[in-house]
Amino acid sequence: MNSVTQTLGADVSSASKFMQLAMAGLLGVFVVGFLGFSHMEVVHNAGHDYRHSLAFPCH
Amino acid sequence: MTLFRNVVFIAALAGLCAGIVLAALQSFATVPLILQAETFENAGEAAPHDHGTPAAGEQAVAPHSHDHDEEGWAPADGFERFFFTAAANALSGIGFGLVLLAVSELSGGISSWRNGLFWGFAGFAVFTLAPGLGLPPELPAMPAADLVARQVWWVGTVIATAAGLWLIAFRKSLPLAALGVALIVLPHVIGAPQPESHESPVPADLHHSFVVAVTITNLVFWLVLGAVAGMIRSRFLGQPALRGSFA
Numbered sequence: 001m002n003s004v005t006q007t008l009g010a011d012v013s014s015a016s017k018f019m020q021l022a023m024a025g026l027l028g029v030f031v032v033g034f035l036g037f038s039h040m041e042v043v044h045n046a047g048h049d050y051r052h053s054l055a056f057p058c059h
Numbered sequence: 060m061t062l063f064r065n066v067v068f069i070a071a072l073a074g075l076c077a078g079i080v081l082a083a084l085q086s087f088a089t090v091p092l093i094l095q096a097e098t099f100e101n102a103g104e105a106a107p108h109d110h111g112t113p114a115a116g117e118q119a120v121a122p123h124s125h126d127h128d129e130e131g132w133a134p135a136d137g138f139e140r141f142f143f144t145a146a147a148n149a150l151s152g153i154g155f156g157l158v159l160l161a162v163s164e165l166s167g168g169i170s171s172w173r174n175g176l177f178w179g180f181a182g183f184a185v186f187t188l189a190p191g192l193g194l195p196p197e198l199p200a201m202p203a204a205d206l207v208a209r210q211v212w213w214v215g216t217v218i219a220t221a222a223g224l225w226l227i228a229f230r231k232s233l234p235l236a237a238l239g240v241a242l243i244v245l246p247h248v249i250g251a252p253q254p255e256s257h258e259s260p261v262p263a264d265l266h267h268s269f270v271v272a273v274t275i276t277n278l279v280f281w282l283v284l285g286a287v288a289g290m291i292r293s294r295f296l297g298q299p300a301l302r303g304s305f306a
Contacts, residue, residue, distance in 0.1 A: 008065040008164065008295060020063035021161040028070065028157025035151045037210055045133035049140065050147035053081075053089040055187065055196035055273050057209035 066164060069291045070156030077284035078152025081276060082145035088272040090144065092265060093199060099260040100200030155182065156284055162221075166229050168292065175289025176282055181224055183281040187274060189220040189243070193251025196273035198266055201259045204252035216246040 035047055036056040044051070044058075051058045134140040159182055160169075169175045190213045197203055219242045226239030259266075 008062055008069075008168065008292065017062055018165070021066065021164050024063055024066040024070070024157050025161030027067075028154045028159075028161065031154030031157070032151050035147050035154065037214075039206075041131040045131065046143040047147040048133070049085070049090050049093055049144040050151070052093050052197065052199070053085045053144075053273055054151070054277065055191050055194070057194060057203070057206055057213055058197060059199070059203060059206065 062164070065295065066160045067157065069288055069295070070160045071153050072291055073160075073284050073288035074151075074153030074156030075149055076152075076287045077156070077280050078149035079145070080283050081152065081280040082148040084276040084279060085144065085148070086141060088276050089269065090141075092269045092272060095265060096198035096200055096261050096269075152280070152284065155186070155281075156288060159284060160288060162225075163288075166225070169285065169289040171293050172286040172290040175285035175287070177285070178289070179281040179283070179285025181228075182285065183278050185217055185221045185224065187277040187281070189246070190216045191270075191274060193247060195266075195270050198261050198269050201261050201266065202254040202256060204254050208252040212246065212249075212251045216251075219243065219246050 034043065036051060036054065038044070048058070134143045159178060163169045163178055169178050193216065194209055194213060203209065223239040223242035226235045226242070230236070230239075
């Protein structure tokens, strides 16, 4: 079996593969960016200890 | 959209696991130090709120002692505060998992839990180690440069370090590897935004303990994230029936 090149997406074209992975990656960046970098006060206060504990720039 | 769905599924499971582990570690490794530092923050505030500033070691009794200069809602100390910290950790675990899965799938995928450990080390280097060299984990009440400037440097350092590591690991060319090294070094040559003075009411040994605690807890987080992602992924690919049900 070609275990080296196995991917999770069965048989997708490389363009489609790239788009789907880019979407997944951007979703992740958005989630982390919102939690760690949002200047909204409510988000900052709720995630205060989390931000300090992940060494995000804070305050 | 099979690939997208599978990546989200694995990232969600692995991220949740790693995020919960991290929250548990933080609750006795980092959060107590944050609370301790906040007593200095409140002490430094002096006049405005005279809560009688209790002696160090005992948490200040102000209900929202951690949002000293902000107005607005904040979780109450105790369970509510822990709950939001844990939720943020779990969510960010999923977020980091999505980034890790997306990048690793573009480079052949995480083939096993052991391979996942190495991906985890890379994530740790990119998101904790590199930015932490210029901007060490901060405690409340510590002086710091302009927030936006630090955030820009942090993001730039993460991108440069990730790109540098990727060039070294996946491009088998000496000039590109050299470029990778240069990219990793560059943000530190530029230098992180620093405060005008490092004078701080927080004792140096408390800060040092915090830097160690943050670095080690994040290392464990990334190793768990990578290993669990690799384990689930290899199960996906190892069982045709399971694979079919998600395809």
